[in-house]
Amino acid sequence: MALIQxxxxxxxxGGVYSVISIGLTLVFGVISIVNFAQAQFLMIGMYVAYxxxxxxxxxxxxxxxxxxxxAFVIGYLTQQFLISKVLKAPEVAQIFLTVGLxxxxxxxxxxxxxxxxxxxxxxxxxxxxxxxxxIVSAPYAISFCASVVAGLGVxxxxxxxxxxxxVRATSQxxxxxxxxGVNPEKIYRITFALGVALTAFGGGIILPYLTASPSVGExxxxxxxxxxxxxxxxxVMGAVIGGLAVGVIQSVSSLFLPIQLQNLTLFCxxxxxxxxxxxxxxxxxxx
Amino acid sequence: MQLTTEILSAKSLTRRxxxxxxxxxxxxxxxxxxxxxxxxxxxxxxxxxxxxLVGLIKPSSGDVYFEGKSLRNYATHERSKMGxxxxxxxxxxxxxxxxxxxxxxxxxxxxxxxxxxxxxxENLEKVGLAHIALKNAADLTFPEKALVxxxxxxxxxxxxxxxxxxxxxxxxxxxxxxxxxxxxLRNAEALTFVVIEHHMRxxxxxxxxxxxxxxxxxxxxxxxxxxSQHPEVIAAYLGNES
Amino acid sequence: MKSNNLNTYAxxxxxxxxxxxxxLAPFCVSDQGYxxxxxxxxxxxxxxxxxxxxxxxxxxQISLGHAAFFGLGAxxxxxxxxxxALSPWLGFLAGMSVAGLTGALLSLPTMRLRGHYFALATLAxxxxxxxIANTWSSLTGGPVGLSVPFSAEGGLALMQFKSGVPFYFxxxxxxxxxxxxxKQISQRKIGYELRALKANPASAQAIGINxxxxxxxASIISASLMGGCGxxxxxxxxxxxxxxxxxxxxxxxxxxxxxIIGGIxxxxxxxxxxxxxxxxxEVFNSTLSAKGAGISQLAYxxxxxxxxxxxxxxxxxxxxxxxxKLGI
Numbered sequence: 059m060a061l062i063q064x065x066x067x068x069x070x071x072g073g074v075y076s077v078i079s080i081g082l083t084l085v086f087g088v089i090s091i092v093n094f095a096q097a098q099f100l101m102i103g104m105y106v107a108y109x110x111x112x113x114x115x116x117x118x119x120x121x122x123x124x125x126x127x128x129a130f131v132i133g134y135l136t137q138q139f140l141i142s143k144v145l146k147a148p149e150v151a152q153i154f155l156t157v158g159l160x161x162x163x164x165x166x167x168x169x170x171x172x173x174x175x176x177x178x179x180x181x182x183x184x185x186x187x188x189x190x191x192x193i194v195s196a197p198y199a200i201s202f203c204a205s206v207v208a209g210l211g212v213x214x215x216x217x218x219x220x221x222x223x224x225v226r227a228t229s230q231x232x233x234x235x236x237x238x239g240v241n242p243e244k245i246y247r248i249t250f251a252l253g254v255a256l257t258a259f260g261g262g263i264i265l266p267y268l269t270a271s272p273s274v275g276e277x278x279x280x281x282x283x284x285x286x287x288x289x290x291x292x293x294v295m296g297a298v299i300g301g302l303a304v305g306v307i308q309s310v311s312s313l314f315l316p317i318q319l320q321n322l323t324l325f326c327x328x329x330x331x332x333x334x335x336x337x338x339x340x341x342x343x344x345x
Numbered sequence: 346m347q348l349t350t351e352i353l354s355a356k357s358l359t360r361r362x363x364x365x366x367x368x369x370x371x372x373x374x375x376x377x378x379x380x381x382x383x384x385x386x387x388x389x390x391x392x393x394x395x396x397x398l399v400g401l402i403k404p405s406s407g408d409v410y411f412e413g414k415s416l417r418n419y420a421t422h423e424r425s426k427m428g429x430x431x432x433x434x435x436x437x438x439x440x441x442x443x444x445x446x447x448x449x450x451x452x453x454x455x456x457x458x459x460x461x462x463x464x465x466x467e468n469l470e471k472v473g474l475a476h477i478a479l480k481n482a483a484d485l486t487f488p489e490k491a492l493v494x495x496x497x498x499x500x501x502x503x504x505x506x507x508x509x510x511x512x513x514x515x516x517x518x519x520x521x522x523x524x525x526x527x528x529x530l531r532n533a534e535a536l537t538f539v540v541i542e543h544h545m546r547x548x549x550x551x552x553x554x555x556x557x558x559x560x561x562x563x564x565x566x567x568x569x570x571x572x573s574q575h576p577e578v579i580a581a582y583l584g585n586e587s
Numbered sequence: 588m589k590s591n592n593l594n595t596y597a598x599x600x601x602x603x604x605x606x607x608x609x610x611l612a613p614f615c616v617s618d619q620g621y622x623x624x625x626x627x628x629x630x631x632x633x634x635x636x637x638x639x640x641x642x643x644x645x646x647x648q649i650s651l652g653h654a655a656f657f658g659l660g661a662x663x664x665x666x667x668x669x670x671x672a673l674s675p676w677l678g679f680l681a682g683m684s685v686a687g688l689t690g691a692l693l694s695l696p697t698m699r700l701r702g703h704y705f706a707l708a709t710l711a712x713x714x715x716x717x718x719i720a721n722t723w724s725s726l727t728g729g730p731v732g733l734s735v736p737f738s739a740e741g742g743l744a745l746m747q748f749k750s751g752v753p754f755y756f757x758x759x760x761x762x763x764x765x766x767x768x769x770k771q772i773s774q775r776k777i778g779y780e781l782r783a784l785k786a787n788p789a790s791a792q793a794i795g796i797n798x799x800x801x802x803x804x805a806s807i808i809s810a811s812l813m814g815g816c817g818x819x820x821x822x823x824x825x826x827x828x829x830x831x832x833x834x835x836x837x838x839x840x841x842x843x844x845x846x847i848i849g850g851i852x853x854x855x856x857x858x859x860x861x862x863x864x865x866x867x868x869e870v871f872n873s874t875l876s877a878k879g880a881g882i883s884q885l886a887y888x889x890x891x892x893x894x895x896x897x898x899x900x901x902x903x904x905x906x907x908x909x910x911x912k913l914g915i
Contacts, residue, residue, distance in 0.1 A: 091703065092703040092704075140892065144899055147899030153651070154847070154895055155896075157651070158892040158895065165882070291704075329711070330696065332700060422796055425793055425794055437787045438786075446779065449779065453780075
């Protein structure tokens with residue numbers, strides 16, 4: 059029974075992990091860079107949602123929408139003025155540009171918001187739903203629902219809009235896409251913006267049960283990368299499944315393993331996938 | 346009198362990629378000291394065959410034998426150490442090294458640094474390029490690159506060399522130079538060659554035996570005059586004469 | 588290629604002069620002061636960058652997780668000292684061994700990874716070690732960290748000294764050792780093999796290079812040296828905790844940056860980079876820290892981004908462009 063509970067909790071958490079990670083995988087699939095600063099946008103999302111709550115009393119779930127918007131703008135500008143400049147440069151430069159961004163964002167947060175942990179109080183945070191002997195905590199459930207909505211939104215975007223079709227075409231065959239007149243830079247800007255915005259949105263919706271601090275990026279960085287690698291870098295559906303998988307692995311392993319080994323488990327999953335099946339467990343062709 | 350001993354063979358070699366069978370139940374046998382030509386239209390599976398022979402790709406089924414030994418469990422670098430080497434179609438030099446450094450890297454696989462340096466120069470002279478030893482590999486012309494790759498290959502003291510289109514984009518005299526070089530190397534160093542080439546004149550002049558493949562299967566085998574009159578060969582090449 | 592008579596005499600003279608200066612330097616400043624500490628750390632970080640250079644420069648594998656080996660070395664020697672009273676000199680060897688072994692183990696699953704993927708995997712590894720060190724309190728002391736047991740008299744056997752001079756020379760020796768090793772590797776068969784497999788792995792295999800073996804060997808050497816540096820650091824600094832010893836920004840990234848800025852894949856790059864970056868950081872820290880936490884790091888990050896935007900190939904290329912313009 060405890061196992062089922064753990065799996066359920068894992069799925070709830072995992073849904074959020076999925077949303078957070080979709081952005082990262084999208085960026086890689088389309089632009090072919092790993093954004094080492096991705097988790098920092100999670101942090102930005104958390105802070106935006108926090109202040110929306112603290113100053114205006116907006117519930118974080120809606121504050122997350124504001125997070126999305128803010129991050130979208132920042133992401134768009136980042137792609138336009140920073141990332142685009144290194145796309146033709148050696149990998150070293152690409153890696154260190156986003157690494158530099160990581161440093162800048164972490165420290166900006168420290169300077170602007172201070173290092174204390176900030177948490178919100180929501181009317182539902184101590185509530186839970188019971189059914190069949192299982193307990194679902196309300197914040198988890200609400201975040202999960204928000205993730206589902208976000209996930210559907212992304213699916214709709216990719217499947218039904220012009221942008222989505224172009225993104226899919228570009229990530230499958232860049233040259234062919236260019237030949238039919240797609241301007242890659244525009245696509246990259248929207249993709250990067252959307253990618254970081256999704257992660258920021260994820261930051262907003264986890265605020266009800268987690269605290270915001272400048273070090274949140276570190277906590278989620280490895281996790282996000284694990285999700286994305288499991289699902290296949292560039293594979294959006296993979297990120298969804300990977301997120302759920304990671305949530306469940308985390309949750310179930312906490313039943314059996316001491317905390318020291320939980321992270322090690324996650325890492326082993328990560329490294330084994332990278333080593334044995336770099337295209338992810340879902341195994342699609344790389345971009 | 347020449348004793349023919351088989352040095353390399355492939356039995357029922359097959360390689361599939363997804364739904365496509367690129368090499369199809371291929372049998373081939375190469376004898377020591379031969380210069381064998383491998384021809385066929387583009388996409389016939391020639392380079393894939395070479396990659397299978399040296400182990401850069403694993404076969405879907407079938408086996409490769411070198412000097413009587415099955416190569417099933419041998420990796421590419423091990424096959425190289427045994428004496429089975431290949432050159433690359435688009436020439437694979439190490440672009441941030443100089444010519445001599447490229448060649449040296451090959452020699453270092455067989456002997457210590459001091460001797461390797463001398464040996465590298467020797468082989469560079471054999472192909473006639475000692476004068477550009479210090480040039481950066483990326484700055485060479487294509488024929489020069491092909492020759493440097495050959496020199497580097499020679500430094501590994503090979504027994505059999507698989508040459509993959511080493512004469513692409515050459516003019517007449519450059520081609521004659523390489524043809525001559527290959528024959529001299531075969532005679533002087535007891536080397537065996539299998540040569541993929543699209544230049545018919547080169548193949549006909551160089552090889553004692555020619556194997557023709559199409560769609561991954563062997564469609565003909567014999568000496569140059571036999572091959573040049575073979576109806577299936579002509580049909581396969583219809584429109585592809587170069 | 589520029590070589591003329593002046594150069595053949597200039598080079599050895601410069602080296603001799605530099606060596607003399609380097610040996611005299613610690614005696615010209617207060618032996619427990621700020622300056623000697625900076626010099627000492629300079630050589631330490633140059634050593635760390637040199638060990639990173641083996642994998643980053645020769646094989647072009649950008650590791651963002653070298654702090655893993657640094658921390659492993661540090662914990663190994665300190666725990667052995669605390670629990671078994673093992674001399675730090677032996678601890679140095681032990682630390683190098685543990686780090687080297689880990690490097691070998693890590694290189695297996697990361698064997699076929701390149702570029703971003705490799706950076707990612709190494710980063711994740713160091714982060715995992717950091718979190719394990721933070722949570723396995725019974726072994727590592729947890730987030731509170733560990734201290735090297737302090738001995739009032741100090742002495743060579745315990746690698747603790749009253750004056751700052753011995754550690755200056757210890758770090759200098761480490762730098763000389765790691766540079767010597769780097770030079771040897773780059774000039775010998777393994778160096779050529781690393782460059783070959785960086786340029787074209789298939790071709791490298793075709794001429795007989797065992798790519799796997801070569802990569803593992805390079806990883807072991809690089810990791811061991813880094814582990815050794817970790818041991819020396821904690822003996823010098825006495826105190827460390829998981830967040831600082833396994834730090835992504837302060838160790839992994841910094842060490843890679845030093846090497847890249849000074850000239851990745853060159854023998855003197857690490858030293859040049861250290862001489863540039865460390866004093867710059869000190870200046871930032873002293874002028875900007877007062878204004879608030881995080882400002883100096885922010886400046887650091889901004890400058891990093893600026894440099895990359897101006898010259899993506901790094902400072903050496905930047906200097907190259909500038910000297911070309913000036914006609915040097």
